[in-house]
Amino acid sequence: MIMAESAMESVRVVKSATCGRSLVFTSKFAAGKCLLEELPYAYVLCNKKRGLFCDFCLKQCSTLLRCSSCKYVRYCSRPCQKGDWKRCHKQDCKTLKRIHPRVPPDLAQLLAQIIRKQRQSPPCTQDDEDCFPTTVDQLESHHEKLSDARKDHFESLWFVLQQCIEEDVLPQPSSLVKMFGATICNSFSICDNDLNGIAVGIYLRASMLNHSCYPNCVVVFDERKLQLRTVRDVKEGDVCTISYVDVINPAKERQTELEERYHFSCNCVKCIDEINELEPDDGLGEEFRGLKKSLEQIQDAEKSQDWTKVLELCKPYLKPMDPSSSLQADHHLLVKLRDRAFDICVDTQSWEKAAQMGQLNTDPYRYHYGPYHPSLGIHLLKMGKLLLYLERLQDAREYLTEAESVLEVTHGPQHSLMLTLVQELISSCR
Secondary structure (H helix, E strand, O other), rough: OOOOOOHHHHEEEEEEOEEEEEEEOOOOEEEOOEEEEEOOEEEEOOOOHHEOOOOOOOOEEOOEEEOOOOOEEEOOOHHHHHHHHHHHHHHHHHHHHHHHHOOHHHHHHHHHHHHHHHHHHHOOOOOOOOOOOOOHHHHHOOHOOOOHHHHHHHHHHHHHHHHHHOOOOOOHHHHHHHHHHHHHHHHEEEOOOOOOEEEEOOOOOOOEEOOOOOEEOOOOEEOEEEEEEEOEOOOOEEEOEEOOOOOOOOOOHHHHHHHHHHHOOOHHHHHHHHHOOOOOOOOOOHHHHHHHHHHHHHHHEEEEEEEHHHHHHHHHHOOOOOOOOOOOOOOHHHHHHHHHHHHHHHHOOOHHHHHHHHHHHHHHHHHHOOEEEEEEHHHHHHHHHHHHHOHHHHHHHHHHHHHHHHHHOOOOOOOOHHHHHHHHHHHHHH
């Protein structure tokens, strides 16, 4: 596990009666400061992404080497294979061979790693109140608040883990349910450079971060390495916050998600302002109901991969909204619908239509995410690449220049995304 240079001097752990342990800034920092770099305590590549990314370094690669024994996990190089063997695969390989052709779900694999790793960890002697955690047992679990659906999920995982882990290694259910709760509450979805989730992992230091729907920091990933960066100017003593949920969603949806997974309600300024501004008929208008129904039909068409039908359902919304419309141009469902249309147009090589969709969503992205957010930066980058391909060089240059200014803050100049793609694309426009 690593931390950025001077990261221990940038943030410290404090404990409060209302929020538990938190990270606070030890000094004032400008936007774009890297506060923390951390490798995961435990992580697993998602089953649906296996064969596309290296199981150890999480690098995307078209020529992966398959483990000759279990023939399941894959690596981009011999060093990665050796590194993963030492990390966890020496044990996992035996399990995968024994239960073949069954494959444990992602969360079961992650829990198995945590169980084995904690058996090897010495008991913690640190003061919980002012130290970073060293094991998952020290993380908040809220296991006593699990919903019935979560309890059912745990029961199914308990059955799977009994098949995967030796009886003398597997914890008792009372201990395992705490570990399950801590993993649910504290795991991170590890994303690739396009912000698609590819793996799930536990980062012990980053687990101390509190939530705000108007955060002063963001978390990004460079392969398996987590980076915590400021996106606003902060001062000494401020609590370091990230958003646990997608801030494009309205306050009621964010509150529901936070309560169901993390067992708290958010009282940040953004939530309070949005709830106070709600009108009695918000979400009840005819146009809203039509948009919501279209999204449901689109999801059904996507399952059958009927892309022609998807685009036909999107068609009424693939143009600027009429000024008389009750739907605002930045409505979150409208943005999501156009995002889907954009992706389908790219996949079907309908480049001009994709550019049109992306341009309609650019201002809503700026509105919802603010000036410095990974989602905005990646959207601008995708648009710049697309317009460059269409030889609309002036438009491409504007998008890519803005993308660079955003990503310099959210990802930093040394991130692989900045070192290769962005600089290369901007150079090709000049």
